[in-house]
Amino acid sequence: MRYGMAIDTRKCVGCSDCVVACQTENNVPHGYTRDWISETVEGIYPDLALEIRSERCNHCDNTPCVRTCPTGASHVIEGGIVKVTHEECIGCAACIESCPYDARYFHPEGYVDKCTFCDHRVKNGQDPACVSVCPTHCMYFGDLDDSNSEISKIVAKNKVKVLAPEAGTKPQIFYIV
Amino acid sequence: MGVGGLVVATTPILNWVPGFLKDDSEIPDDSKLKRIPTYCEVCFWKCAAWAYVNDKGKVVKIIGNDEDQHSNGRLCPRGTGGLGMMEDEDRLTKPLMRVGEPGNQTFKEVSWDEAYDFIAKKMTEIGDKYGKESMALFHHGTTGPHFEHLIKAYGSDCIAEPAIAQCLVPREVGFKATFGRGLSSPEPTDIRNTRCLVLIGNHIGENMHNGHVQEMSQAIDNGATIITVDPRFSTAASKSQYWLPIKPATDLALLLSWMNVIIKEKLYDKEYVEKYTYGFDLLKNHVKSYTPEWAYTKTGIKPGVIRKTAYEMAGAAPAVVVHPGRHTVWYGDDTQRTRAIAILNTLLGSYGKKGGIYFPEKRRLPKYPHEEYVEPKWTWKDITRDKHKLAILGVTNVLIDYALPENKSDKKIKGCFITATNIVKSIPDQKKTIRALDNMELVVVVDTMPTEITGYADIVLPEAVYLERYDYARASQHRKPNVALRMPVVDKPMGDAKPGWMIARELGIKLGLEKYFPWKNIEDVLDWQFKKVGTSLEEMKKIGLKEFDKEDYLYIPDGAEWEFNTPTGKIELFSNLLAGEGYDAMPKFTEHKQNPPGFFRLIYGRVPMHTFGRTVNNPYLNSLRPENHLWVHPDVAKDWGIESGQEVWLENQDGVKTDFPVKVRITQRINSNAVYLPHGFGGDNKKMTRAYGKGASDSELITNVMIDKETGATGMRGNFVTFLLKEPKQEKKSV
Amino acid sequence: MREELITSGRMNPGIDPVLHGWHWPIPFYLFVGGLAAGLLFFAAYKYLAGKEKDFPTAIMIGPFVALVAIVVGLMALIYDLQHPLYAWQLFTTVRIVSPMSWGAWTLMIVSIVNIIWIFTFLKKIFPKFNLKQNFLKKVVSIFIEEKQYEGELNWDWKYKLLRNFEKFSITNRSAIAWVMILLSVVLGVYTGILLSAFNARPLWNTALLGPLFLTSGLSTGAAMLMILSKTHIEKFTFSKIDILLIVIELFFITHMFMGYLAGSEVKAEAAHYFLGGEFTVTFWINVIILGLVIPLILETMELLHVKIPVIIPGLLILWGGMMFRFIMVDAGQVIRYLY
């Protein structure tokens, strides 16, 4: 079992619904976010290309954030989901500094918070909140180990890339380009 | 916040028990939540949804109703963030009355009774002095019908909404003139089945009308060709195989040249045209001179590209959607431009065909029986149709004209209700609107937020937000007819706010109009209406949405005879309706002014996470985009020495300046003779703490209004601005 | 043209618009850690070299300062935690792969050894401890009965255990010194590794940071001893040592930048922050010129018998060492892979 996400940048319109859905689903305090939208514009008018991406923790295979955590609060659970146990987090920011994607932040209550891949939904067979709400259906979630899963097929069939591969974290969110 | 969260918040010491409660326990399982049906009011797509409520009665999230054709179970960001409309602590919660002179910006809280008494007294005065017809209503959204009923019962039919004359009316008339029927909302474009989608200044993806966004994405999956015509590299343009970066204000030239190519090269649907249309030869002759080479000189689009895109459309026909757009009030020739779109669809044989434009169907809910309205002595039609013969609904700006002090006619607007519309921001020529409001003897604003418009009211009435109230059911058109229920999802509204239906009814009774309100409660009305279509309020509370079988055709069956509701019974390429009223029967190209030196065309549009100015203070949506940015091309920025993120003020061709500065975004996505300023920002009311002064408002800068002859709609894109690098001196009109 | 931006959503305080997860306590902690490492290193080294007589400051005073530095450093570290009340959880697990964890443990062990070291010299440093002052008296009387010291503390331990331990540690001083050398190197290297273990930050991600920070730590240690020592020989020796260390440091810094420039695009970009970009002025003035070059010149002049008060180069080196860490921590957080 290896959970992952594929996001089709050809369909994403950058509406940020995934961001709001995550906030309401996960009770993220106002002014904080677990996911966000970035945009890359390349070229000279009128010869332009635009890539819009919905980004969040990549639930990396190689997790510097877990390695650098001095207390074990950051850990990996079933399916490769990277989580933080709030009660064990001393708030040292080591994990924040070690994530090349800046995917973690301090919850106002002092612990580090981040995307959980909505493990509380996933364990009930639901898609993560962001995936389930996306109006363009541009996000796919599932088991990358199962070659018959929709996500495996999508990743196999399309040209995909990951973010900042040079950081060596082996991200598990694939962007279809 | 769950138990775990509470412990953290109140007594951090207790957490010394490590791993005592795992973090996920904070997030309730969907199965532990109750869901209550509603439909979204953050924009007018009206997506049906479920509000999820926890055991403490707190709404935790809003999720689309899976059965709903508007949303397919997925709301847009604004709908998902709709919670913020309710939670916003800046909301209006008490009726407010202006203190002292008109124009004075201080208000005092009053009781509902005082407010009603004041309004009833004033309305009676106005009725006695000028006639009841002088009371107007400006409205938008689902609250509108409650007040429409009140105003009609009172004896006036001067009713208008910016969502018509500042939005879609040219298109409705352009299509009506062609096909005998408008499009209405949601637009019945069969995007999910199309093979070619043509978007002309229609920025789906930023314009988040849910169904369109979803279907465009399906079209991408299906490998459909997308052609986008926009001077700006819109999100939709970035998804397109063809982006035609047109010179603003020249779209009609492009449309005519497409017709030229399609007719000349015999690419049109011959059978369809022969069978269903009227005036083809006239059209053929009419567009003969509109060659791609000619169009190139106007639009800047290369003839080769015009031809190639015409071939793409023809190749995909009839599964082509040349999208009619929605906010179609651009340059004053808008009925004609949208008619050109209708004609193009006809040539491609896409109207009434799969992958083109389908025939929607709706299940009308009958009106609860009440006393007939008294016939007013004059209505909006009498002051509008002399100039704009094809105006199909009240024209806001005409009502405004009739409220001005210089109006010499005996028909005058002397008072108004303004419900759920922010007319100083949505009707162009802000100063004129303000003068009209100042000249009225009574301005009642029914709103949820202290937006700009409340500053011009004599009385402000706080309405409950959509999540806190019942409204009339949604009985919308779609592929299948359906009805959807909105009911309160919380026990009671915030503060003293009341639902619109209740305000209208209570006021009606104060005005002695009880016979128009023969029901106690809107639930009675809803139940009665639902029963007429084979359901009930009780059932609807459980299912939220009911779909009915379709009775009419979705598409014209192949080869079928078909009667259109036009004078000839055919699709009119030559419009007898237009000709009969003395308008151009076929669209002609009109030249529009281009930038004066040193000025840039002001282009505006939507950001996906906001609806106009109604969401800018919403805590969720505000945090996504607290302010707008002015898009400026790098060359222009360089010329002016403007840096990215620098604040500038704008001044338009008439010397009007923005109240607030706006940060510049230097980007290749805009061409060098225009600037782009998303609409809705630059909030001017300090009581909206998150929105006040954030970004600049395009509304202030739209003072050159190009009136569409046929409909009276206000073309708003003929305005040019220049940059002011230092704060200009000006009179503040903040409220 | 390439435009890359976060268009909506992310605005997490401390992350946006620039990462600011670590504040001043962290570079300060790294600085005092390095300083302590230097001081302990020289104490042990001079002791093992049998220079007990000539280098009383290095051997006996330095470790005192080191202990203070370590304690202050730990306090700074805890102060920077968002959940300081949970700090104890640092010591419930040993996580070798987490530099924070082994840093915390290293500091813990170093401070114990440091305390023992000081302990073995207590009688020497304070042959008589005058307890006339009221406050001290009170403190001491908590532990020892008045009649035992009668105003002056005699170091005759009442407790056998203490006595035995003292005897044991004095006889095994050399062994402790070896341990201390080892630990001080670990501590010095650690202050660099804490940053270089973070591959996510292109600027920190270089193997040179360990040796570089170790050298810099030794150099600040030497500078501190230069300032503290009273004898010419001590001052002179540490001045010489510092010249060497500064040269090594300059060499490492040059190599570090050459490494960046030869590295990937982001790394080269990182280097540009120091070679023309945002951090150029602060870095060159504070670290290179004030912290390294000027002290180098001054100390060389001193070697050539030009009279210069050692306090000047000493303080400059300390300043440069501290600024170096502040700038590295700050710049490291600004320079990222994305956006």
Ligand SMILES: Nc1nc2c(c(=O)[nH]1)N[C@H]1C(S)=C(S)[C@@H](COP(=O)(O)OP(=O)(O)OC[C@H]3O[C@@H](n4cnc5c(=O)[nH]c(N)nc54)[C@H](O)[C@@H]3O)O[C@H]1N2
């Ligand atoms: N400059 C410029 N002008 C424009 C446009 C533009 O792009 N630029 N767009 C045009 C278009 S397409 C349209 S459709 C119009 C729309 O223009 P408006 O009809 O003015 O629409 P909104 O901005 O949605 O209306 C906002 C008002 O409704 C209030 N409101 C929100 N919800 C409720 C509610 O539940 N009850 C009550 N009582 N009030 C509520 C808000 O607080 C706010 O005061 O604007 C047009 N005008």
Ligand SMILES: Nc1nc2c(c(=O)[nH]1)N[C@H]1C(S)=C(S)[C@@H](COP(=O)(O)OP(=O)(O)OC[C@H]3O[C@@H](n4cnc5c(=O)[nH]c(N)nc54)[C@H](O)[C@@H]3O)O[C@H]1N2
């Ligand atoms: N997120 C969000 N979505 C909305 C709304 C909202 O407030 N927020 N409002 C809804 C409403 S009521 C409406 S009416 C619709 C309006 O949505 P649309 O009909 O899609 O939008 P417009 O505002 O007409 O068009 C804006 C686009 O026109 C381009 N444009 C400007 N000038 C020209 C020109 O001369 N020629 C061409 N070809 N293009 C030009 C602009 O660059 C921009 O991309 O959006 C609806 N959807």
Ligand code: SF4
């Ligand atoms: S919800 Fe979907 S379309 Fe919207 S920004 Fe997120 S991923 Fe993109």
Ligand code: SF4
């Ligand atoms: S994205 Fe960052 S937080 Fe998430 S697993 Fe990778 S390194 Fe860790």
Ligand code: SF4
């Ligand atoms: S901040 Fe918390 S989760 Fe992150 S490394 Fe420190 S203890 Fe671990």
Ligand code: SF4
């Ligand atoms: S998977 Fe869940 S937690 Fe992660 S971004 Fe999506 S909604 Fe948020």
Ligand code: SF4
């Ligand atoms: S499109 Fe969005 S804002 Fe409009 S009704 Fe649907 S969910 Fe609400």
Ligand SMILES: [Mo]
């Ligand atoms: Mo509109």
